[in-house]
Amino acid sequence: SLFFGSLVLTLSTVAHQVIQSIVILVLLLQTAFWGNALITFSLEHYKKQRLGKDASEATTVVALGFIGKLLLFSIIILLALENLGIDITALVTGLGIGGIAVALAIQSILSDLFASLSIVLDKPFVLGDFIIIDDYLGTVEHIGLKTTRVRSLSGEQLIFANNDLLKSRIRNYKRMYERRVIFSLGVTYQTPYEKLSAIPGMIQDIIKKQEQIRFDRAHFKSYGNFSLNFEIVYWIQNADYNIYMDIHQTINLEIYRKFAEEGIEFAFPTQTIFIEQDREPPGK
Incomplete structure (x- = not known):
């Protein structure tokens, strides 16, 4: 209504541009809310259908939801900045060393995130599998975005970074048929x-x-x-x-x-000792 009202009223160019920018920002914000709700609804619906068949799908849903929402809000923010007259190309270029520092800081987080996607898509193991990782063994309890948790035979919980986990040699005993x-x-x-x-x-x-x-x-x-x-x-x-x-x-x-x-006897460690007694010299 504000936008259509500005078309009827006689306003200055600056006022018209301000109203137009506000309207576009509101539309972008509403689009972000709708997109977020759509992603959440779609993934929840998918989770209800698949979670009973494979519990590890929960991690896939969380990871896909995180990536989808990250892309959505990134696009919305870039469009909003462009609407405000900010040169996006110059902004990205101006980040320079700061952007590189941020990228290096989140490198491990992103590597674990993509490793979790690799785990749930490739399925080297799923929840409930008994696995051995190097010298550690236990049952998989949780596959998260950054870590995987394994319950050891002695009771404690072992936590592995997903990226480190994929670099290890894993033996999955749950998939042993014989x-x-x-x-x-x-x-x-x-x-x-x-x-x-x-x-x-x-x-x-x-x-x-x-x-x-x-x-x-x-x-x-x-x-x-x-x-x-x-x-x-x-x-x-x-x-x-x-x-x-x-x-x-x-x-x-x-x-x-x-x-x-x-009447067959099992063997156990034994040692037989033969003692030879000295003999008397001949002629005595």
Whole structure:
């Protein structure tokens, strides 16, 4: 109404320009509010549809919302400055060293921001995954714009900068479809040949009786300092660590029971010392 009123009234050129500038600024401000509301509504709608399927989408929504609003308000501010008669090109050029300093100051923030986008888009891991990062391990609890938080097995929360996280070697155990188990055992050197040759078959029968198991091999591997060593390999068709431990415990107990029945002794570190007594010289 102010703008249309200025068209009817006879005003000076300066007054007309002031009114026009005010109207344009108000329109730009209203556009910013509408754009902000549109971005928020669109992302919230997307979040409700996708969040139940993949919890890590929440970070994508936050990151996209941040970037979208940053671009929107940057454009609005530049248009407002131009409407006020400020030379945008000269302003940007005049920033000079100050602009470079600001860019360097926010470099780490921006690198972590883009790293978070890389994590949620490429999905090397998602919320709930059990991962190992160098010497640290735990369950992913939160993927943020700057940091990722991991709950360790001992209970404390580990916090990693997203940019540093992508530079690390990550092992994701949640995506392990099968777990390869390899273990060894040793029996005494006094074990008879017949029982020694029967051990691989005994172990194979024990392992094959377990569920979710794929037997690989059992071999007499080597002669140790105090034991005859066997190496056993099998696969558990489940990535859950607790299930692995339950199955492996059952196998160990069954091997112990079977060896006790067959009279096969497990080896343990021993040392045999031979003492040679001095003999009397001949003729005495």
